[in-house]
Amino acid sequence: MSIDTGDARGLDTAGAAGDPLAPRVADFYAAFAAGDAAAAAAAFAVDGLYAFPSNPDDETDPRALGEGDGLAAAIAADPTFGAPHRIRVAAHEGGECLLEGWVLGAGGEPSHSFVAACRLDEAGAIRRCITFRCAPTEDAAGTDIEDPGVDAAEQIGRYFHELELGDMEAAMQCFTEDCLYAHPPYGKGLPRVEFRGHAELKAGLDHRGTQPKRHFVPVSIQRGPHLLFEGHVWVDGTEDGRTESFMSSASLAPDGRVRRYLAYVCEPMVAPPVTGRA
Secondary structure (H helix, E strand, O other): OEOOHHHHOOOEOOOOEEOOOOHHHHHHHHHHHHOOHHHHHOOEEEEEEEEEEOOOOOOOOOEEEEEHHHHHHHHHHOOOOOOOEEEEEEEEEOOEEEEEEEEEOOOOOEEEEEEEEEEEOOOOOEEEEEEEEEOOOOOOOOOOOOOOOOOHHHHHHHHHHHHHHOOHHHHHOOEEEEEEEEEOOOOOOOOOEEEEHHHHHHHHHHHHOOOOOEEEEEEEEEEOOEEEEEEEEEOOOOOOOOEEEEEEEEEEOOOOOEEEEEEEEEOOOOOOOOOOOO
16 A cells, blocks of 8 residues: 555655554654754654664665764764655554665755664654665565565565575575565675676575575564565674674565565664663
């Protein structure tokens, strides 16, 4: 279903798929676009956490963090502060609100693609918001794509399982022949990865090779053919080694396979809120 733009406090949600934004999340993005850091911070719980990419040249760099009394200053330090967001997919369930869309430049054209995961307290205030950005990529599949009526999380779980086993042929088969697979750089200083179709995807996965990474996806919400999910990675396969946070958006084709997959990563993991936060 499409978002009713009247529910989103004047944000650009026309034609977006999924749910209306959680009210305090809408408050945050409206204040962010208006350049009002104090009002943006007021959308958070008293002990809320904002994590954002501060390095425009490396999307995988550690997130910059703002917390508590430092929230307004951190929000104002975000390189995109004052820019409006165009929401393309939103999913709100319980205390989780997950988003995908574009950050808009001065001319109203996308300057970045973005995803964000907001965790809310019982009163609806934001306890934790982590956001990721990259160069603009193509739109989410949109609201007219046919819903295959299958569990997208199961398909993504199958993909991660085969990836961790090193069966790249089976991992590739989770995607359609005309898929778009967009992923953060596989190493520092490398370009963002974008594969289109099975041949490019299989070659890319083979080049990646088997890695000890273990993926965990505690938050996922599906709306029609669209799945938004947030998780973390044990890079070395153990909890005591390197870690990553990641967020992804997947859209399914009518046959239930993934047609569009957009992933983001940062290292190290942005831990869940400390004791006292959900």
